[in-house]
Amino acid sequence: MSKFILDGIAFLLPPLIACVIARKLPRRASVRLVGVRAVVAVALYVVLVLALPFWGLYGEIVIGTAAVAALVPTMLLCRADDGGWGNAPQWFAFLFLPMIVGVQMPWSCRVWYAECVAWECDGTIVSKYRSHNHLLPTLVVQTAGEAVTLEGVEESLWQQAGIGDHLVKSKGSAFGSLQGRAIRIVPPNLQWWCEPGRT
Numbered sequence: 452m453s454k455f456i457l458d459g460i461a462f463l464l465p466p467l468i469a470c471v472i473a474r475k476l477p478r479r480a481s482v483r484l485v486g487v488r489a490v491v492a493v494a495l496y497v498v499l500v501l502a503l504p505f506w507g508l509y510g511e512i513v514i515g516t517a518a519v520a521a522l523v524p525t526m527l528l529c530r531a532d533d534g535g536w537g538n539a540p541q542w543f544a545f546l547f548l549p550m551i552v553g554v555q556m557p558w559s560c561r562v563w564y565a566e567c568v569a570w571e572c573d574g575t576i577v578s579k580y581r582s583h584n585h586l587l588p589t590l591v592v593q594t595a596g597e598a599v600t601l602e603g604v605e606e607s608l609w610q611q612a613g614i615g616d617h618l619v620k621s622k623g624s625a626f627g628s629l630q631g632r633a634i635r636i637v638p639p640n641l642q643w644w645c646e647p648g649r650t
Contacts, residue, residue: 461562462555465518466526472519473526489524493553496521500557505564507623518558525550563603567637571622572599576612592618605635 496517503514578591582602588609589602601620612618612629618636620627625637 458559458562458566461515462559465515465554465558466522466551468519469522469526472523476523476527485524485527489528489550492521492524493550497553497557500561505561505568508565511561511565514561515558518554521554522550564637567601567603568625569622570599570601570620570637572601572627573619574599574617576614576616576618579609579612579614590618601636603638605638608634608636 499517500514503510505511506513572592572594574592574594576590577593577598578589580589581587582589584602587603588606589600590604590609590612592599592601608629611634616630618627618629620636625635625639626633627636628634
């Protein structure tokens with residue numbers, strides 16, 4: 452499965468699942484009370500995501516489930532009292548987008564970090580550049596079978612690496628070796644707005 456498709460699924464799945472759940476739930480509380488619950492749910496989710504390091508697959512499934520749970524109250528705001536959609540109050544637009552962004556950005560950054568930890572290479576660096584994606588430091592490593600592009604490597608690695616250097620990284624680790632010296636390859640866990648955070 453391509454990285455683009457995986458990123459798209461990871462980005463769209465939590466709000467879609469939350470929307471389906473919200474469609475099935477009755478909205479017994481007032482719009483204001485549901486709005487307060489939505490704000491609290493997203494705030495708790497952001498604290499959870501910023502506080503927890505990367506756990507691997509099962510831990511990230513827990514974080515993804517928390518993303519869905521945080522979005523359900525926001526999706527309930529879309530519903531009118533009669534169960535229909537699209538009759539939310541005018542102030543809802545000012546709340547809805549920050550709520551979606553408050554959940555989706557940290558979640559997307561965690562997914563991206565997981566993809567970086569999954570990198571695997573053992574070969575020679577054949578190219579070094581800053582990508583069009585936020586000028587992320589990028590290395591291309593020629594392995595026995597293919598060229599592996601590592602976009603978003605640790606800045607200090609990028610500065611030290613030279614064309615022809617030997618780089619080794621195992622799947623599941625943020626560390627590897629450059630010319631036989633141990634070095635961090637994946638930046639510390641990318642968190643809110645994809646800025647470096649905890650390891």
